[in-house]
Amino acid sequence: MRAAFATSLNDTDPLAALTIGDAPEPTPRDGWAVVEVRASALNHHDLWSLRGVGLRADQLPMILGCDAAGIGPDGNDVVVYPVVFTEKGDFSILSEHYQGTVAERVTVPASNLVPKPAELSFAEAACLPTAWLTAYRMLTTRGRLEADGAVLVQGAGGGVATAAVLLATALGARVYATSRDAAKRERIAALGATALEPGARLPERVDVVVETVGEATFEHSMKAAKPGGRIVVSGATSGHLPQVNLRRMFALQLEILGSSMGTPEELADLMALMAKTGVRPIIDSVVPFSAARRAFELLRSGDVFGKVVLDHTR
Incomplete structure (x- = not known):
């Protein structure tokens, strides 16, 4: 063959x-x-x-x-x-x-x-089985995103990050996404997100941060999360040893959660969501x-x- x-x-x-x-x-x-x-x-x-x-x-x-x-x-x-x-x-x-x-x-x-x-x-x-399943698990199982929640996606344009933008929008969330590339910000905005430059101030603090970049964006992710917010990590393309402000973490009761791939059941749920909403x-x-x-x-x-x-x- x-x-x-x-x-x-x-x-x-x-x-x-x-x-x-x-x-x-x-x-x-x-x-x-x-x-x-x-x-x-x-x-x-x-x-x-x-x-x-x-x-x-x-x-x-x-x-x-x-x-x-x-x-x-x-x-x-x-x-x-x-x-x-x-x-x-x-x-x-x-x-x-x-x-x-x-x-x-x-x-x-x-x-x-x-x-x-x-x-x-x-x-x-x-x-779907790798990047999209990873994004789905980050938002749902790990991030516990609710329909009226807010999400920040760091480094939109990558496979997982772009999937997270589309899926978070389909789940009814308000979505903010960062990218260094102006052309990618334009494309991400067309998908329904508010596109921003890295480190930009958000109109609100978010419930969930989708973090695949690592060192370059992690401080911004911490500042962007609301009290009780979840920073869900599945990658570290810019480095894997960011500084973490522990005082901010315990004062705001933030959660830093690792995530990788997903389960067959989550893959079935992901495809059911896409079939229902028309997201592709x-x-x-x-x-x-x-x-x-x-x-x-x-x-x-x-x-x-x-x-x-x-x-x-x-």
Whole structure:
């Protein structure tokens, strides 16, 4: 079967480690199922894998990709939940210890197959299991956002942050979002958020801060949170050791919460929300699988707004 996989590791030129070609057919373990992939979505995790972050040479070749939607063994449309748990209780996502989704077929635990709503296309559904699920869990399970609440999204334009803007708006919240890039602020404003420069004073303090930037924005996140507010962290692209004003934290009873991915049940809830509200992921490009290298080139360029999706039917 055709697949995109890492055949070497190259920190300076990750695309030099990428091979598009034939891979062995997946052999399911007991309790696992094979999915015929119709669409997969790329993440920056794929480029980090090609650089050797989280992937060792003795694991190669490794098929890339965490996100996919396709046809399950019973003929039903499914979305692949990408987290695989071990008997020891730890976990990894597809393409780390188990072969990934950028292939004609992928095998995963049968419990990882989540029914795809008919309202979502395969391309749309393939965008959800990593970035969108992370954003949904940050806002709901961890952030406990209420319909009349207010949210600050730091660093809007990134995958999780952009998803958080759309989802918070769909959940009925007032949304503020920051970006250093004027063009991205304009795009974010078009999605329903009040777009601001980093560090700008907000019209109100917020219930929830979606924090994926880290050191560069964390002080602003602390100042922007209302008494009892939640600062939910799922990334630290600018650094992971911010200064934290503990006096402000205990005086205002702020919560700093870590969040990562989500559960299959939350993925089902996310898709139900999207089917009901009409919210759809922003897709920058849909690339035929026959031009898969071009999709990785687009991702690496950084000149994208939204997800890069591979159409496995072409």
